Amino acid sequence: MAALSVACRSSAFLACLWQKNSVLAGWFLSALIPFLFYLWLPGLLPENGSDKEEIFLTLVSGAVCLWLFRLTPNFVPAMLVTMLCVLLNVAPRETVMLGFSSDVLFLVLGMFLFAALISVSGLTRRVAIWLVLRLPDNRYTQPLLLFCIGTFLSGLIPSPLGRSAMMTPLAIDLSRLSDDPARQATLQVCALQGGFLLCTVFLTGNPLNFVMLGFLDPQVQFYFQWANWLKSTLVVGVVLISFFMLWLFWRCRSEQGISRDERDFLHTEYHKLGPLNNREIGAILSMTALILAILTMSVHHISLAWVTMFIALALFLFSGLDTEDMRRHVDWPTLIFIAAIVAWGPVIQHLQLDQIITQNLQWLGELFVDNPLTGFLALALVVFVIRLLFPGAPTFVILMSVLISVSEGTAISPWVLGFGLLLLSESFILPHQHGVSSQVESELTNAGMMTSQMRRTFLTSNIWFTLARIIALCVTLPYWISLALI
Template identity: 30%
Template sequence: MGSDVRVAGDETVYGFSASQDGSSRVCQFLLDCPLFAASTLEDKARSVGLAYIKELKSGEVLFHKGDRAKTLFYLLDGRLALEGEPDKDTLGAGFYGEESVMGMPTYIAGLVASRACTVLVMPRAFIALHSRYAQFYQGIVDHFHRQLSGELVISEPSGSLALARVDNGMLVGWALSLCIPLAVFLGLHSLKSEGLLDLSDNGITYSAILGTCAVMWMFRLLPDYITGLFSILSAVLMGIAAPETAFSGFSSDSFFLAMGILGLSVVIKSSGLSYRLFIALLRIGPARKFWYNLSFFTVGGLLTPFIPTTNGRVTLVANLLPEILTGVPEKIRRAEGPRLKMNLLHGASLLSPFFVSSKSVNFIVLGMLPLQVQESFQWVSWFIAGSAVCGVMLALYLLLNLVMFRNRVSFVVPKSIVRSQQQLLGRLTGQEWSGLLGLAVLLFGLMFSSLHKLDIAWVAMAILFYLMMFGFLGQKQFRASIDWSFLVFLGSLIGMVNVIRETGIHLWLSDQLNFLVVLMDSSPGIFVVVLAISIALVRIVLPINATVIVFATLLIPLASNVSLNPWIIGFLILLFSESFILPYQASYYSLFLELTSSVEVGSQKKIFVFHCAIWLIKLSAVYASIPFWVHLGLLA
């Protein structure tokens, strides 16, 4: 459809210069036009060979009404008029033939040159190349709609021509990533030269590398897995550790266990099994808001042992919130929305420390425990040891839920809707059955590992093989849906811990913290408070995974000298590190808010207080569980 499109508020002519040849003008057009700002340079380069310049004489037709809409045009020079209406106002520089982008079969109006014109012609292959970019596609659709509504001037897409803004925080972060390791390296070498430090040269160098990693994690300069990969690759390239040590995480049992569980989680997610579970819970329970909240929490909780990333679980359950609140009166949404939101979020995250398979750092902490302790705290025994904390924490969480979010509004999802949804889902599909079978085998393997004597990592890999062999996990899903960045991060963290041990950094750090040994042994109650507060302060600047690694590296070796089982130290670090108050402190919280942004709920202040109270709940649950740990022999 022809339209007088002035993208920048006037008849801007992109890429037109009489002195340029055709390809140069196409190239300049692609660089200047804001609708192509999101397109990659490679796609722009491909486009130069697809688009071309066409000259029209006065009176020559660009396209007729009813012609097949297979080409998009941009008028660089001259004027156009609607076919059959030459006396009306002519049209200047802009896009024409938007029907070709929108999938319409024909042009709804014809255009003719009212005087000599220069037109950029963009055929179907060009359109297909750029239509996958929302900025291009939506921009063309907006042009079309505005022309139909009579609004001929189209504002520039937000940020399309704006100069890239420099993030001061990023600049500070990159500057510190260079300065901190240098300061660590020179400072430690100075201490060593004065006889005040007993650490090898490799240990000093790797400490500087770890300083860089800490800054990168603190300022979120790079994705976590790239920072982790940097730490072990640097160790190999600088001769600090052998490749067999630095990259040992990629051949560890934890790596293969995570890969198998990730494959199973892909099948669970793609099959819709979690949604079927949610509908079943709504169907069997009473039509009460208490049951809806419990169902939200339960779905996330049941996924926790089998989807080893909190972000993955949040992505899977987040769409349940708008589904149940869309169309609900604003009064109900603001009263009950915050509780539903918190139960959905914490159902997917609160139980992470209690299942060794729920997060990558859980595997790391398990690997840092002494070998004999590792063998004693596999999946089931890990959960049993933390079950008292879990039970007390859930009871207090329920009480907090009832007190903080109490309201008098009535909120009911009609059972007729739930029955219709369940009817549409029909019977379990083959993919859902395969997911259930995989879950059953994994649970059996975890619960009865002492009987079958098989490493659970290879049971998980056998499940993955079965899913791929019978086509429940296709080749495309295997490549695109498994979280490979998570696996790289996991392998890198395990390798990082092994390099720290090989260089002796952990022993040197432990020697500096001997005062904590006395505190652990003589006053474990005080130690718990000190640990919880210390982690809370560090979490202001460091993300969850980095915090866990720092504290586990420092404290787990100390536990071997006291009557406190090292597992308790690792568990407490995981439990308190998982706490957050503000979105930036947990990537999955930020992701959850983004995924549920379409649903506006009540006051954020109440949610802030709720998160602060959860930290106190965890601390109280730990103290209440001390007799249970004494009974198990984990604490003297």
């Protein structure tokens, strides 16, 4: 008993010491781990390679440490990697800075401007109050509605970041109508997953879906258009929605709806809003123009990024937004983070690190030949490890080249391997692993709502939905066998 008491006291002392010095310990580990990583790398990389690969991977490991210990905002480590890659001549400047001229950056900026107009016009608050007053008064209605709106947009707007920029202001306004932190966290997770969970189920839900099709031969590309893509991913969608409903029912089991006094207050607030003002009308017209432009892309063939930017800039011409609105409502840290991260893929290809990874993952082919289920479970583990270091897009591009060569020696359709990789690559647990999560966290921080309970809820839900993707992939294998894809 005495030994147990001493052990408990020692553990409590160490826990207290760690809590008080967690920042110092984080900086120490963030310096130590990249140094050890740099010493360990020469044994893993080819002897005929240059030291640039070692430098880049060391810089990335340092950035991951800074993200894990939350020592700086997310964009700071990403920009440090970019700057040091230029200063140390790891790759050509135009390659390292490629993200700052990519379509993704301008698409997200345009979506931020749309979200700014919707927010400053008061339209999101009007819609939020209207939904609370008109929908049935129970604990499940609002979270489920946010998820359904995001799911609808997944079939329409081919950008998870763009959907998140539109959904987050509405979720924030709905959250502010409740004083319960748990309820606020539930609404934010539902908004996030609504615009993201099913992004691989719809062909138009994610730009990487089209990238994956680009790896396949023309005949397969022709077959897997919108309808056949949805038919082939139907079981995955059902399983993911089932996991979401289980999470929602468990999460809302003890939450309370809006009280009678709160509803009376909201009735008064809604009448105070009066008729639609000019900015709200402008927001509705702008959204209508954007939707029409998306639906007619097959006619005008203009990139969504430039359509979005053109409509967004027109808001300034008609005084829908001003420079102060742009300063306050555009999430510049997230834009910098996205621009810096996008260039990691081209840098990896320039350093030929993708070929090194491909050579060391040929054993995956043997697993898929013997047993597809074992192969996908092994692939899930590989993706999880790589995603700790690299974002989803570079991870997907690197591993897709591996799986294309694997499919040639198996009876599995290359689309099945590509979709499985796509589904697993979109999983994330920590905010720095995906631009959508980083964007939502940044906006919640600016709104003063990123509490410790909010962080825990995001973390546990991310783990739950990562598990859901793995199970959905395994459950769908018999369905793909019935479709002769395996």
